[in-house]
Each structure stands twice: as structure tokens, then as C-alpha cells.
Amino acid sequence: MDLLQWDDSFKLNIPRIDEQHERLIELIRDLEDAVQDGTGGLLISYVMQELIRYVGLHFGDEECLMMEYDFPELAVHRQKHSFYISRLQEILEQNRDGDALSTATLAFLKEWIVTHIKGTDQEYGRFIRATQT
Numbered sequence: 001m002d003l004l005q006w007d008d009s010f011k012l013n014i015p016r017i018d019e020q021h022e023r024l025i026e027l028i029r030d031l032e033d034a035v036q037d038g039t040g041g042l043l044i045s046y047v048m049q050e051l052i053r054y055v056g057l058h059f060g061d062e063e064c065l066m067m068e069y070d071f072p073e074l075a076v077h078r079q080k081h082s083f084y085i086s087r088l089q090e091i092l093e094q095n096r097d098g099d100a101l102s103t104a105t106l107a108f109l110k111e112w113i114v115t116h117i118k119g120t121d122q123e124y125g126r127f128i129r130a131t132q133t
């Protein structure tokens, strides 16, 4: 099954966040395409930079939302975000010379984000939805 196939199991039912998650999945899919097409390191670096920029904005937005609702697990969640951003930055650094991304690295980037959205993010989604009602 394609991990990056968008479906309702990704949804938090918070429209702004769902849109951002959908865009994130699209970017990872672009990255996967660039790796599989063998188009080379330049395109991969470009998509990676866009991914880092967008992930930064999105994680910031999520953390603001959690703060707004006093989500008790904010600190732990923030650590997870920082971990992913630092891994992305490391990978981009290693890729600056134009090397293609390894299958293992791509698998890590995909699996982490899918697991994060479907697991960790669902926790704050449930909390916020419960607080709203």
C-alpha cells in the first residue's frame, strides 16, 4: 500500500491543519518522484529546501494552536518536531554535493511524517476537538 496516498485516516478535522498536512504529503511525494526518476541531486536539494521551509511553517502553526488550547503534551510534541527538522537539515547538508537520497533516508522521511500525522497529531486533534465542543 502506498504510504503517501492521502485518505481520511490523515485527517484531524481541523481544516487549516488538514490542508497543510495534505501539502506536506504532496511534497514528500515530489521528493520520492525526484529520487525515483534519478533526476539528480539539484532537484532533490530544491524539494528538500522547500520541504524544510514548509515543515517549519507548519510545525510552528501546530505549536501555536496547541498553545492556544493549552495542550498538555506540547513540550513533547515540540521535541518531536525539532527532531524531524534537524534530521531534514542534516540530510540536506549531506545532499548539497548533488548526491541522490538513499532509499533508507527517503523511507525514514516518509514513515516519520505519516506516523506522526496519523499518531501524534491525532492526539492533539482529539484534544482540540473535545475542547471546542
Ligand SMILES: [Fe+2]
Pocket (backbone or CB within 6 Å): 059, 062, 077, 081, 116, 120, 121
Ligand atoms: Fe505535529
